[in-house]
Amino acid sequence: MKTIQNQLIAAKSALKSIAKANKFDVLHGIANSLLNNSEAIEKANQLDLEAMDKNDPKYDRLILNGQRIRDLAKSVQHLANLEDPTNKILSSKKLNNGLLIEKKTVALGVVAVIYESRPNVTVDVAAICLQSGNVCVLRGGTDAWHSNTILVNLIQKVLEDQGLDPNCVQLLPTDRELVEELLTATKYVDIIIPRGSQSLINFVREHAKVPVIETGAGVCHTYVEETADLDKAAKIVANAKISRPSVCNALDTVLLDKSIAQDFLSKLKPYFEEHQVEIFADESSYAYLNQANYPYLQHAQEEDFGREFLDFKCSIAIVDSTDDALAHIANYSSKHSECIVSTDETKIVQFMNEVDAAAVYANASTRFTDGGEFGLGAEIGISTQKLHARGPFALEKLVTEKWFVTGDGQIR
Numbered sequence: 001m002k003t004i005q006n007q008l009i010a011a012k013s014a015l016k017s018i019a020k021a022n023k024f025d026v027l028h029g030i031a032n033s034l035l036n037n038s039e040a041i042e043k044a045n046q047l048d049l050e051a052m053d054k055n056d057p058k059y060d061r062l063i064l065n066g067q068r069i070r071d072l073a074k075s076v077q078h079l080a081n082l083e084d085p086t087n088k089i090l091s092s093k094k095l096n097n098g099l100l101i102e103k104k105t106v107a108l109g110v111v112a113v114i115y116e117s118r119p120n121v122t123v124d125v126a127a128i129c130l131q132s133g134n135v136c137v138l139r140g141g142t143d144a145w146h147s148n149t150i151l152v153n154l155i156q157k158v159l160e161d162q163g164l165d166p167n168c169v170q171l172l173p174t175d176r177e178l179v180e181e182l183l184t185a186t187k188y189v190d191i192i193i194p195r196g197s198q199s200l201i202n203f204v205r206e207h208a209k210v211p212v213i214e215t216g217a218g219v220c221h222t223y224v225e226e227t228a229d230l231d232k233a234a235k236i237v238a239n240a241k242i243s244r245p246s247v248c249n250a251l252d253t254v255l256l257d258k259s260i261a262q263d264f265l266s267k268l269k270p271y272f273e274e275h276q277v278e279i280f281a282d283e284s285s286y287a288y289l290n291q292a293n294y295p296y297l298q299h300a301q302e303e304d305f306g307r308e309f310l311d312f313k314c315s316i317a318i319v320d321s322t323d324d325a326l327a328h329i330a331n332y333s334s335k336h337s338e339c340i341v342s343t344d345e346t347k348i349v350q351f352m353n354e355v356d357a358a359a360v361y362a363n364a365s366t367r368f369t370d371g372g373e374f375g376l377g378a379e380i381g382i383s384t385q386k387l388h389a390r391g392p393f394a395l396e397k398l399v400t401e402k403w404f405v406t407g408d409g410q411i412r
Helices: 005-019 023-036 038-050 066-080 119-131 142-161 176-183 198-207 230-242 261-274 283-291 322-332 345-354
Strands: 089-094 100-107 110-115 135-139 169-171 191-195 220-224 251-257 278-281 297-299 313-319 337-341 359-362 379-383 391-394 399-406
Touching (some): 023 038, 023 119, 038 066, 038 142, 191 198, 230 261, 230 337, 251 261, 322 345, 345 359
Parallel strands (some): 135 169, 220 251
Antiparallel strands (some): 089 100, 100 399, 379 391
């Protein structure tokens, strides 16, 4: 029977090796290896791309071209210059009995990440884990197998060249039957992070015995309030939808105050029309867009709200007030990123305080929800839960706490 137990045992053992590593040299070695092997990475990636339908929303996520490889290398170099988040003294006190009690940050240990169709995650996770003193085991999807394999091979070669255990970063087989073994490997794995579709996240949450940190699907709304600068609002909405629709911080639903809906849609129309954005419109917005001869128009169904499109598609609904917009978001949000476009400071404050999401925006595109954009370096994902990490799950959150108690013979 096939098993990943030996790989997990090797990961646990590799923790001693990464604890002794010169992380700066390791990460710069990885960045240089990516740049020096860019052509080979693109060839491996092409094998994956050829097996996927170009119309699949995941296709864009799968691409590793020269520019994306350079961006990955730059991100790894940036991580190398960030402060090691481990071994920081969070508190220190000496008791009356002489005991010195300190609380410090330490690595989480063995981090398992399950993800889909995004080979850049392979590099991001490996680099973040190494910089924070963690070991990682990676379970990517079958559709990125060739890309993930060459990337992990290059990383392991750098580790070996620097005298470190290559098992600090491992790629697990994609066999579905092995996922349950990973999810229940409490003896070897300290944390599991699913990154991908809502169905993947739900499966991991329901079957894992190892603690889980969710990096959730993004169902992102932008609410255009009646006082908004409509030209500015149209640019914000267009950017949030069009700039890269296949990622989790892309816009999925536009909410419009009824008093400005028709004027706003007339300004948004040319942006969406140029990129052939398919709109799933509620009854009122459908009437406006149909009258304006918008060519890519559908009647919205209930399931089109709360839907992560990951494509040049979005839903639109017209609301009566800010309270109605907040109620809609509360009902359909995945608690990722939500935005209001307004010039009314009272409405902005109300919206940002009341919306339950990892990131809330006023007058800016939700596409900024990203570890790099927030100045945190690369990220493992955007956490939509409330325990341990929320928002960009980056270097600073790949640690836990440990108490160090030093005495001189004290007894209780």
